[in-house]
Amino acid sequence: MSHLLEVIGLKRWFGVKKGGETRQLHAVDGIDFHIAPGETVGLVGESGCGKSTLVRLLTRTLDPSDGQVRFRNHDLGLIRAREMALHAQRKDIQMVFQDPTDSLNPRYTARQTIAESVRLLCGLRGAEAAARVEEVADWVGLPQALLDRYPHQLSGGQKARVGIARAIVSRPALLVLDEPTAALDVSVQTVILQLLDRLKRELDMSFLFVSHDLNVVRLLCDRVLVMYLGQVVESGPTDAVFHAPAHPYTRALIASLPGGLAGGQATAADLLVGGDPQSPIDPDPNRCRLLGRCPRGLAPCGETGPVLRDLGEGRQVACLYPAVVQHHVRQ
């Protein structure tokens, strides 16, 4: 199966000046993964783990320090971030932002917001552009009557629809969604999630879905990537990872869900110990980054940095002592 997007050894370090010397903040520190056509991949991890930096690298609004971002076998990493806006690939990778209120221009009506995308990404003008705007509004279920409203005259769910509409005008192959429902009420969230799921199938898109909400990831995504301090610590099919998480951090995430997960193997014994994560500035490469918070950390964890290795059945984990993965039975 050919990959739509393939990320190889992707790194982004930021220089941090402290006391005259420059140290490196390892925001994204050697990430490998791929997304197949039509696949929905979830990306989870706590704030500060590098999710947003990764998203900016993939949408090419930030230049990588090292590694490759291959999209349809072209190395997108070779295109400079500032040139990406004019590049032909731009229309194939689009993004839906977290807060629909902050990411919409308050002085543009919904129609103007969507029209701007139509003009820039589809190169349409005049009547053709106007027709496309109305067509896209239809796709996302935004009534025509609302198109001439400004963001402050729209509800949260309607603003979310505008944000989605402007991202899909060019029928992108990959849509990156950064917490698209975090600001919404639960009932509106449901409508938007179902809309996204329908659009994905109708427009034949792949999703990279970044979210804090593990329950949403569980329902929407085919595969999940778990990030911790700049690295992927576990990946695999969503069902398998949620029911039998192998990495202690994944186990802790799932054990932290209120009410736990029905039938899941993570329990209260898997909760993290200790306080905040260690600093992402110049981390020791020969030490597991979770050590200190890991309920299972052992002496060798302080001497060897774990690398991602295969567990079979499409699963990978970066831990010296992963939980034994019991064969997951699909219901």
Add this chain to the structure above:
Amino acid sequence: MSPTGKTLLEVDRLAVEFRTRSGTVRALEDVSLALAEGETVGLVGESGSGKSVLSFAAMGIQDPAARITAGSLRFAGQDLLAGKGAAMKALRGREMAMIFQNPRVALNPIRPVGKQIEDVLARHTDLHPAARRARAVECLAEVRIPDPERRYAAYPFELSGGMCQRVMIAIALACKPRLLIADEPTTGLDVTTQAAIMRLISELSAERRMATLLITHDLGLAREYCDRIAVMHAGHIVEVGPTAGLFAAPRHPYTERLIAATPVGANSLDELAAIDGNLPDLRRDDLPACRFAERCPQRAAVCDAPLALLPAEGSHRVACHLPRKVAHSLERKHVASA
């Protein structure tokens, strides 16, 4: 933890209005809720349903445009609305405390966090300065902040979101209040931090027999941590009851739909059902007696009659003319997407 203690906070038929240029917003109407010592009650509902208005009114910190037009608020038998809020002033911060939604906004950005705890102690206790400092460090330790001596001098920007939320809790708990109102205490925090903060709150409330009002839109969270749940919709409490019973057999169609929209426990996206329509505009003069009626799939003629929160079973109460029957199926319904 069973709510065996005596009633601490008593909200009785409270009505709150906001006078605005575009009309009077009837934000709360006929709201009654009681909290007993040692009890944790969850207040759930969509944004705009009046959860925060109720908690702000209970603390006497409502917006200047808000007016309490009816009803009473009592704390341990004492009338909180008497004497232009003098009773409230004496109790607030000492006997009743609040944790706000966004710790970074609620904390003073240019004051060390330890000093902010001391401010509360200076206001409500007669500890001398050195003892206040020691107590502030102790408070930081109580909320499990590592290295409290050093963190005492930290500014909010130097702490992570989870640590700031712990500081907020330390401020709220500094005077060992009997009532804690937690307004979305974990919104915006990571799930691992959320679990740590919620366990901390429930440990502390068990230790001190503190009553806790947990305001949240996260039903999963409310289900995990609350003894009882009150469901709000458009300024009304539509259903209140013990957590297990309310989730197992919701009586009000709004509660039922809210549960059906929650991804917790669902097996696929198609199982989730959205709630039709939006909250009604609370400025309207012609609001129906049941403010959910216009969104309700089972509206009937009887729904225009006056409505009250009536007992359904035991302490489970519901404000609906056509509540679900006890034997109602507990299964999630497969409803086509809206």
